[in-house]
Amino acid sequence: MPPALSFALAQADGAARAGRLATPHGSVDTPAFMPVATYGAVRGVTPDELAAAGAQILLANAYHLHERPGEDVVARCGGLHGFTSWRGPWLTDSGGYQVTSLAGSARVDEDGVTFASPVDGTRRQLTPESAVAIQEALGSDLAMVLDECVPATGEAGAARGRAAMERTLRWAERARRARRRSDQWLFGIVQGGADAALRRASARATGELGFDGYAHGGLGLGEDAAARRDLLAVAHEELPAAAPRYLMGLGRPSDLVDAIAAGVDLFDCVLPTRHARHGVLFTRDGLLRLRNARYRDDALPPEPGCDCPTCARFSRAYLRHLLRAGESLAGRLASLHNLRFYLRLMAESRAAIRDHRFDAYRAEVALRSGAELS
Amino acid sequence: MPPALSFALAQADGAARAGRLATPHGSVDTPAFMPVATYGAVRGVTPDELAAAGAQILLANAYHLHERPGEDVVARCGGLHGFTSWRGPWLTDSGGYQVTSLAGSARVDEDGVTFASPVDGTRRQLTPESAVAIQEALGSDLAMVLDECVPATGEAGAARGRAAMERTLRWAERARRARRRSDQWLFGIVQGGADAALRRASARATGELGFDGYAHGGLGLGEDAAARRDLLAVAHEELPAAAPRYLMGLGRPSDLVDAIAAGVDLFDCVLPTRHARHGVLFTRDGLLRLRNARYRDDALPPEPGCDCPTCARFSRAYLRHLLRAGESLAGRLASLHNLRFYLRLMAESRAAIRDHRFDAYRAEVALRSGAELS
Numbered sequence: 001m002p003p004a005l006s007f008a009l010a011q012a013d014g015a016a017r018a019g020r021l022a023t024p025h026g027s028v029d030t031p032a033f034m035p036v037a038t039y040g041a042v043r044g045v046t047p048d049e050l051a052a053a054g055a056q057i058l059l060a061n062a063y064h065l066h067e068r069p070g071e072d073v074v075a076r077c078g079g080l081h082g083f084t085s086w087r088g089p090w091l092t093d094s095g096g097y098q099v100t101s102l103a104g105s106a107r108v109d110e111d112g113v114t115f116a117s118p119v120d121g122t123r124r125q126l127t128p129e130s131a132v133a134i135q136e137a138l139g140s141d142l143a144m145v146l147d148e149c150v151p152a153t154g155e156a157g158a159a160r161g162r163a164a165m166e167r168t169l170r171w172a173e174r175a176r177r178a179r180r181r182s183d184q185w186l187f188g189i190v191q192g193g194a195d196a197a198l199r200r201a202s203a204r205a206t207g208e209l210g211f212d213g214y215a216h217g218g219l220g221l222g223e224d225a226a227a228r229r230d231l232l233a234v235a236h237e238e239l240p241a242a243a244p245r246y247l248m249g250l251g252r253p254s255d256l257v258d259a260i261a262a263g264v265d266l267f268d269c270v271l272p273t274r275h276a277r278h279g280v281l282f283t284r285d286g287l288l289r290l291r292n293a294r295y296r297d298d299a300l301p302p303e304p305g306c307d308c309p310t311c312a313r314f315s316r317a318y319l320r321h322l323l324r325a326g327e328s329l330a331g332r333l334a335s336l337h338n339l340r341f342y343l344r345l346m347a348e349s350r351a352a353i354r355d356h357r358f359d360a361y362r363a364e365v366a367l368r369s370g371a372e373l374s
Numbered sequence: 375m376p377p378a379l380s381f382a383l384a385q386a387d388g389a390a391r392a393g394r395l396a397t398p399h400g401s402v403d404t405p406a407f408m409p410v411a412t413y414g415a416v417r418g419v420t421p422d423e424l425a426a427a428g429a430q431i432l433l434a435n436a437y438h439l440h441e442r443p444g445e446d447v448v449a450r451c452g453g454l455h456g457f458t459s460w461r462g463p464w465l466t467d468s469g470g471y472q473v474t475s476l477a478g479s480a481r482v483d484e485d486g487v488t489f490a491s492p493v494d495g496t497r498r499q500l501t502p503e504s505a506v507a508i509q510e511a512l513g514s515d516l517a518m519v520l521d522e523c524v525p526a527t528g529e530a531g532a533a534r535g536r537a538a539m540e541r542t543l544r545w546a547e548r549a550r551r552a553r554r555r556s557d558q559w560l561f562g563i564v565q566g567g568a569d570a571a572l573r574r575a576s577a578r579a580t581g582e583l584g585f586d587g588y589a590h591g592g593l594g595l596g597e598d599a600a601a602r603r604d605l606l607a608v609a610h611e612e613l614p615a616a617a618p619r620y621l622m623g624l625g626r627p628s629d630l631v632d633a634i635a636a637g638v639d640l641f642d643c644v645l646p647t648r649h650a651r652h653g654v655l656f657t658r659d660g661l662l663r664l665r666n667a668r669y670r671d672d673a674l675p676p677e678p679g680c681d682c683p684t685c686a687r688f689s690r691a692y693l694r695h696l697l698r699a700g701e702s703l704a705g706r707l708a709s710l711h712n713l714r715f716y717l718r719l720m721a722e723s724r725a726a727i728r729d730h731r732f733d734a735y736r737a738e739v740a741l742r743s744g745a746e747l748s
Contacts, residue, residue: 325413
C-alpha cells in the first residue's frame, strides 16, 4: 500500500523550491497558500468558491473547534472534511499560539497551557497530548505540535526565549509519543524568537526528533524582513531538506516571496480576508483602499485583468458602496478577490521557480506590493 | 414599437391569478416574490445566486440609495442594473414608509416628509416629485409613489387614517405629473389602514387617477389574517383588474398564499433573510431553529429534498456551528435556502393556479408553515 502522505520536490531555483504534497484527500502544489478557516469556514466564502479560486488546502484552528462545536461533533459528522464539505486537504494548527500569546490569563507550565475558556470562562488545559488527540479526532491531514511561543523581539530577553524553545522541544517529543493515526502528518515547530543561534539549535533538535514536516513559529512578531530571511535560512540548514516547511501566520505578498526564496513551502495568513473586511484590496500594482472617495463612481473592476468572480462582475464604485452601507456582500466579494490574488501569487511563484526566474519575480512583487494604487 | 412594459394575465383560479410582467430588463412570472435588496444587494448573496434560486425581480429602496451612494452615482454607473450587476427587473420603493413610520423625528406636511438624515443628521425632505425623480435616476423598471402610511390599527383613529389616505391621493396625483420616463411603470398605493370603507375609497380614487400598477400599503401592521383578506378584496373590487397588484412588505408563507388567493401578483418581504440571520429556516414542514441543541450533530441537510445549494452541500450541524461561531457564512447559506423556499412557494403557487387547485395548495401551506419542525 502506498503511503497515505508524501512530499516530493520537483524543481529548485536557488533555495526556492516547488513540489507536491500528496494526502489522502488530494494533492497540494507547493509553494502553497492556505486560506484561514479558523472555525472550519473562510469568512463568508464557500468551499466551491475557494476551490475555484485555486485553493488546494485550508487551515483550521484545533483549539477553537475544540471549544465550539467540539471535536466529538466534528468526528461524528465525518471529520473536518465531511463536517465542512471542504473535502480537500486540511491543516490544523494546535491553537497553542492563540491561547498562550493572545489570552491574557493563560498560564504555561511543563504540563501545558491553562486558561479560562473565552466561550464560557471555565478552566481549560491544552497539553501536547490533548492537542494531538483533538487534531486526530478532527481528522486533519496535517497537524501541528503544541508549542510555546514568546515574542521574537520582546523584553523578556534571551533566557525566556531559550526556556520556551527548550520546552517546545520537550512538548514536541511528548506529541510524537501521543500519536495514534498513521494517516495524518505531524509537524514540529521551530522556535527561538529572533535569536539565530536559538533558532538553529531548535531546528537541529526538532529535526533530530524527526517529524513529517517542520514549521517556523513565532515569526512576524517584530523582526525586520532581512532578519527574518536569515532566521529562516539558518533553520533550513538544520532541517531535513526533503520535508515540507511551513511559515506560520505570515504575511504580506513581499513576506511570502521572501520566504519562498528561503525555501518555505506552505503559508497561511488572515491578511487577505482581514484586509477585505476593511475594504483593502490587493492588486498587482499595490493596495486599493475602497473607502477612498476617488472610487465613488469608478466603474472599473477592482483589478482590471484579474480572473476572479468579483472582478468579472462588480465595480469599485459598487464595492465601495456596499462597504459603506455595511452590506456583508462587500467582505465576501473582497475576500474572494484577495484570496484569488494570494493563490495566483503562489501559482506564479511555482511557475517562476520552474522557469528559473524566481529572483526576478520576487523583485517585481516586492517592488509593487507595498505601494498604494494610484 | 411595442410598449416597454406590459402585464398579461394568463390563468385564474377563483380570485387567484397567474400572469407575466414584461419589462425592458426581462419578464417576471406572477405571482412573484421580490427579494429585498435595500441598498442594491441582498444580504450576502450575489445576483447569480439569486437568479439560480429563481428570482426574477429585486426590490431596492430609493430613499436609502439616495442617501448612499446617491442616485447620481448609480446613474453614472449604468443605473441600478449596471451598478449592481443584477440586470433583470428592479422595483424601487420610494422609502416613504421607512422615513415616515420608522424615523421618530419625521414631520409630514402637504409638501412631503421632512426628517433628519440617518446617515449624517442633516435636514432632508422627500416630496412626491423628488421620490419620482430619484427613482427615474436609479432607472428601476417599477417605481412607487410617495405615500403617507399610518398604522392600520393605531390609536390615532379614523380621522387620521382618512387624512393620510386623502393626502396619499393628492401626492399620487403630483407624482403622476412629475413623471418623465416612459420606460418605467409607476404604481399608486392604496391606503386607509384597517378600515374597509377607507381602503375601498382609496382604491377607487387611485384607480381613477390611473396608474400602471397598484400597491396595498400599510398592511401587516396589526390586522388579523381574515381582516386583511377582506381589505385586499374590497380594494380589488375597485382597482382595474388588468393592472398588476403588489402587497408591500408581507410576509409569512401563509400571508402570501392568502394574498394570492385574493388576487395579489407581487410580494416583497425581509422575513426570509432576517430569519436566516437569526438561524431560522423555512421548511415544507415548518420552521427549523438552528440554535436548538437537537441539531448539534444532525448530519441532515436543512430541508431534505430541497434543491437549493445550501441543502445540497451542508448539514444542520455545520450551519448551527457557523451560526454559533458568528461566521457570516451562516447567514449567507441560510438566506440562500430561505429565498429558494419563498421563490419555490411562488412557482408552486403559479402551477397550482394553472391546474385549478390553488385552494388545496393554499390550505396545505397554511397548515404546515406555522408549525415548528419536530
